[in-house]
Amino acid sequence: MIIDLRSDTVTKPSQAMLNAMLTTEVGDDVFREDTTVNRLEAKVSKLFGKQQALFFPSGTMANQTALKLHTNPGDQVICDKYAHIFNYESGGASFNSGVSCNLIDGNRGMFTAKQVKQAINPNAYYYSKTSLVEVENTTNKGGGACWDFNEILKIKSICDKNNLGFHLDGARLWNALIAKNETTKQYGDVFDTISVCFSKGLGCPVGSVLVGNNAIMEEAIRVRKIFGGNMRQAGYLAAAALFALENNLERLAEDHKKAKAIGNVLSSVSVVKTVAPIETNIVIFELHNSDDEVKFVQKLKEKNILIISMGGGKLRMVTHLDYTNTMHEKLLSVLSNKNFANN
Template sequence: MIIDLRSDTVTKPTKGMLDAMMQAKVGDDVFREDPTVNLLEQRIANMFGKEEALFFPSGTMANQTALKLHTNPGDQVICDKYAHIYNYESGGASFNSGISCKLLDENNGMFTAEDVLKAINPNAYYYSKTSLVEIENTANRRGGSCWDFNEIKKIKAVCDENELGYHLDGARIWNALVAKNETAKQYGEVFDTISVCLSKGLGCPIGSVLIGDSNIMQNAIRIRKIFGGNMRQAGYLAAAGLYALDNNIERLAEDHKKAKEIGEELTKLSIVKSVEPIETNIVIFELNKYVDEERFVKNLADKSIYVISMGGGKLRMVTHYNYTDAMHETLIKTLKTQTI
């Protein structure tokens, strides 16, 4: 039995999802004639109360498209220092859009409206023009933490007052909605653009969707084409997304429960220095300095348990729907024996 907790992207489609994919009606999406892609886009747009949605092969491409829609070369985006758009998209913000990032490191990544106001550059020609505020919910490097929606709305007010765009990297927004008992429409009312991932948490083999109103989305398909993201009979992939929306959202609560139980077990280990607060399906913990991190990871790997190192003594485990009750029981028993 292999227990892979490196990410919630390691899942494989279930039989039900595969059956839905194989039965999909397809067409040429470059001609906008794939009925299943069109259905997925319309459904997600309706969920968030937005006018338009566009299917992408990856969340990175969806985010990068949003950055281009909101900015011009030389502009600046305000985001958390651990934001995915800054750390894990291969410098795409500068390469693709010619923009820079104003990095905030406040309140464990949950910066406030006041922080945003202070970060806006003065209106002088020798400063970069601040054009966009971006947040990530849930926050990956911040331990899968969820934003306070009241603060999100306060930041929106700052954006409106200062004519700034507002983008949500919602790669794990489904986890946040389940954990906080919030609705997609709440987020659609606040953000100008939202990217949502179908492979993280929901278990699809591929796919993200960018959502927004018509005025901001009118050039999205052109930018997707520039990035090489246009697909043909993509309905086979979109069908997985439709299946996931019907079957895999509510069950995210099970992943959250297992993650919290893992965290509780880790806090009991003498070799563990700290475990970050767990709200959703991500467990980030730090080993004591005397513990050999590589040896710890290898010890688990020798038992067919795979976790990922984040550097600096911190490691990550991510629960997902392929992580079964039997795997969970095995992991908990194994953790109890970890002493070096």
């Protein structure tokens, strides 16, 4: 039995999801004739109260398209120093859109409206034009932290006053909604564009969706084509997303519960220095001695438990759909064994 906690992207479709995929009706989506893709886009746009939605093969492409829609070359995007669009999208913001990022030194990937206001460049021709504020919820590098929605509303007010776009990287927004008892409509009312992912907590093999109103989304399908993201019989993938929305949302609470249980046990392991606050399904912890990082990962690997190293003595575990109760009990047992940490 392999216990893979490197990411919530390692899940594989359940048999029920595969059945939904195999029996769905498909068409050529480039001609906009794939009925299952059309159903998914209509469902997600309705969930967020937006006029349009577009299916993408990846969250990175959805985010990169949003940046392109909101900006012109030479513009600047305000985001956190931990932002996925800056750290984990291969420099796509500069390569694809010709924009720079003004990085805010936030708290666990989250910043304040006051910080946004301070980060807006003066309106002079020799400054890069600030045109977009980007938020990530939950924060990946911030340990699955959830934003305070009241702070998001304050940032929205700053955006409105300064004619700035507002984009949400909602790769794990589903986790935040469950953890905070919030709604898709709340977020749809605030953000101009939102990307949501289905291949993380919801257990799909592939797929993200970008939503927004007609004015901002008018060129989205053209940008997707430029990025090479137009697909043909994509309904097989969209069927998985539809199944996930209907069956896998509420169960995210189980992942959060298990993550917190892991954090509690880690707090008592002698080599563990700190465990970051756990709100959703991501557990980030730091060792007393960063030299032990490789050793710690290897010792778990020898017991068929896979986790990920973040460098600097920090390690990460992510709970997910395929992390069973049996796996959970084994992990807690291994971590609780005093001989494990001391050998």
